[in-house]
Amino acid sequence: MTPDDTDRAILRALTEDATLSSTALGERVGLSQPVAWRRVRRLQEAGILKGRRLDLDLEALGFGVTMFLGVKLAAKGRLDLTAFERAITAIPEVQTVEHVLGLYDYRLRVIARDIADFERVLRRRILTLPGVGNVEANVLLSEERRSGPI
Template sequence: MKIDEIDRKLIAYLQANCLLTVQDLAERVGLSASPCARRIRLLEKAGVIKGYVAVIDLMKVGLPISVFVSVKLERQREEELDRFSEAIMRWPEVADCYLMTGQRDYLLRVVVSDLASFERFLKDKLTRLEGVASIESSFALGEVKRSLVVPLESRRPV
């Protein structure tokens, strides 16, 4: 799918406020409602827009602690990578997980209510997972920036 300037504008507006009506979006990008709705459906169908979310204040829902956890596996074979990924997908404490290059295989962002919750996560889940060679944790002291917004600048169509 080719993404043009109007698509980029739609995506930018939806990232800023996904509750805008199709009519509001259409006016902002210079389309009528029908073509605007069609473009949004095409972006969704193509997987460019994967979903819509509410951004939650973690402090206000009782999850003030973010821990960045680096994990090294014993081996980096496909079956071990798959096993680790499948386990991570089941654990709600893991907000983000990235397969990495470098000294560690995975970087996780774990959100918890308190230190005891993180200790339980570590002891009951992560350290019990077969194939984990080492774990290093770093506690975030504060959140400087957190964003789900993709930086779409004006440029030639993709």
């Protein structure tokens, strides 16, 4: 399925507010409620619209620090990748795990209450995982978000 201009308008509207009802969505993009609902359903079935997420205010929940970690594994066998991926996804502070090509093998987004909490997570959980070699940390200073799909 190739999205048309109406599909892109629907995706843009849902990116701005994923809680829109099909009636409100239809009004926003100039469609009737049933047509808007069918379009959303078709985008879901095609795998273009994968779901809707909550956008939590991590700072309000007590998580004031976000770090990005570059992780290079010491060994790169298939078992090492699988063991690392299984172990890293079990750590709740690790929000995203991205297998990347380049200087590091993985890029992680890690949240913590403060720097001391991050250090605890890093030392007790991440650095003890199977296969971990080098780790580089970068602190998130600010984040800008672009609205709308590509």
